[in-house]
Amino acid sequence: MLNKKLLTLCACAALAFQVHASEPLKPAATVNGVKISGEVLELLVANNVAQGGKDSPELRAALKTELIAREVLAQEAKKQKLDQEPSVKAQLSLQQGALLADTLIAKAAPKFNISEDKLRAEYKRQSELLADAEEYQISHIVTASEAEAKAVIKAAKDGRAFDQLAREKSTSPTGQKGGSLGWLMGNQINPALFNVIANLAEGSVTSVPMATPEGWQVIRLDGKRKFKVPSFEDSKQQLVNAVFANERAEFVQKLVKAAKVEQ
Template sequence: MTLKKTRLWVLLAAFAAAPAFAQNIAVVNGTPIPKARVDALVEQLVHQGQQDSPQLQAAVREELINREILMQEAARRGIPNRPDVKAQVAVAQQTVVLRALIEDFVKNNQPTDAEVKARYDTLVKDAGGKEYHLHHILVDNEQQAQDLIAKIKAGASFEDLAKQYSKDPGSGKNGGDLDWSDPKAYVPEFAAAAEKLQKGQMTDTPVHTQFGWHIIRLDDTRDITPPPLEQVRAQIVQQIQQEKLQAFEENLRKNAKVQ
């Protein structure tokens, strides 16, 4: 009767221990490796672009077993107790905790649709203006630029002269075509001259910039058309998140007692 009871208690104990054992992927020299460690490493690798699969799980298991074996050897040699190692471990631990704090803050402080729309409207307003379609010829000296202006006024092709004489490697081969752009994208002297032109007009005198002497022609203008909200929503959300996080950090620093 006693033997039967003993076997029953052994079976019950084994049954009770089974779920705990199932949470470990291996036991190395008596030290268990919890499955949660595998899950954490797999999640990290997936985040870096790898595909979760049985092969990845198996590779992670082997890696963690090897790490545990090496850690046990390091502990045997007293390496974890070295001051330099302790300092590095503290920094690494701090990095992990702070990353989790930031992720938690961002998760719980997502921009509302109203915030995103308001920021989009502000960006659209600030970006208001016109784009210019310009052609130009860039040469090294003022006299050459004046001579080319005279030739164009006499009937020579602006595009042909640009291909022949322009020092701008990007636009010269295309007849001086600068395509559509905001004049603010150019150096101030160039932009100021371009903005004074009427459609189809060319500068009467060469325009001097740090790059040389320009002859500029305005082909057309058009209103700047902003991209639709959904096309830039992700960038706006990220911008607002960064601003909220920065404000959060600044507020904590302001209220911290630093001696």
């Protein structure tokens, strides 16, 4: 229902915070007198493991080699005063600000109120919003030109099977599936396309091609049905994400309101 990346983002920030908060580790290496902290190496190892890698001497050796190369490059960049360039300063400031913000959110997250009552209240709110929602089963054919799309429409009207036309003519990967996009809700469809789709009869094809960034679209409405709201249990992870997002927004707004902001 809402952004599923939130908890992943929080988890990454929490990991960074935990590494930062642990006891100081032995330096991973020293380059021209500059120490590369063991915490940096451990963070890279943890990130690789989180992505499916395996903590091993070989992985650590490869990461250490990469860190040494980065440090050599960074030192040379500073020698050439690249760190003083306005654009580089701006990027460094953005990266530092983002890391600090994520770390603060991770530290505050355990205090967020993600109770059963909150989850059920969010479920009720979203269920009410979706009470009258509909889903549309759609197939489409995408062509590079308007002329090709018009030819597809004519062929469909002459009785050619839409799924076969999709396999032969569509430039979209969905062509291999007969052009099927499956079941979509209105808010998942390009608004310009949805205005046309909502007025199509089931089984009918759009009478004129529609220009989109992907190409010229020819669409068939295969079916329409009322959206069935999933159960509370089936929605639980999405509800946790939604409540977390609300708690995060409230936390941020509280800090923003307390800040002295001049523009």
